[in-house]
Amino acid sequence: GAVVSQHPSRVICKSGTSVKIECRSLDFQATTMFWYRQFPKQSLMLMATSNEGSKATYEQGVEKDKFLINHASLTLSTLTVTSAHPEDSSFYICSARRLNTDTQYFGPGTRLTVL
């Protein structure tokens, strides 16, 4: 089956630093990748949608200058949390839409802790 990986799985950083999270589709090409954020005991909140080679579309209330998304290829998207603060601590999950299908596959998530 289709596999989506995320790296790192866990990251702890100091306040004010930037953190990059990678999302890769390992055995398929992804037309579109999505980034979600999940707070403890809450649902997934869509942050942004990115299409390969174009700018990401951000959901209302998500700061595009803080959460930088790059989708440079059909198998890789990155989310960079810039100048991270403790309130950015969360579980970040990416998903990828398989090319020419309506199927969406989810990564295992990245737990970010900002001290």
Add this chain to the structure above:
Amino acid sequence: AQSVAQPEDQVNVAEGNPLTVKCTYSVSGNPYLFWYVQYPNRGLQFLLKYITGDNLVKGSYGFEAEFNKSQTSFHLKKPSALVSDSALYFCAVRDRNTGGFKTIFGAGTRLFVKA
């Protein structure tokens, strides 16, 4: 606007008994409907989806869900629960008529299956 409601925060079931996890939705057009399961500190795993056709959809691990258009519901069911089914379950909806690929998730229902 699209929305998904999972009215129960938690469902408790004894092993071997049938289980139901409820979901209702609201979309402006015709929906794609999904169920996902999440284990602690893990990403989402796809269980099943309704696209068109038979209202009763069968999915992974013995789960099934019934699409009811008049009640705008898509309840998840399993005839005989296992302890290993204990997890967090998310219902999700996508409006096929609005285009794009934006999927909205419910708040989640935690299922506890007791031995």
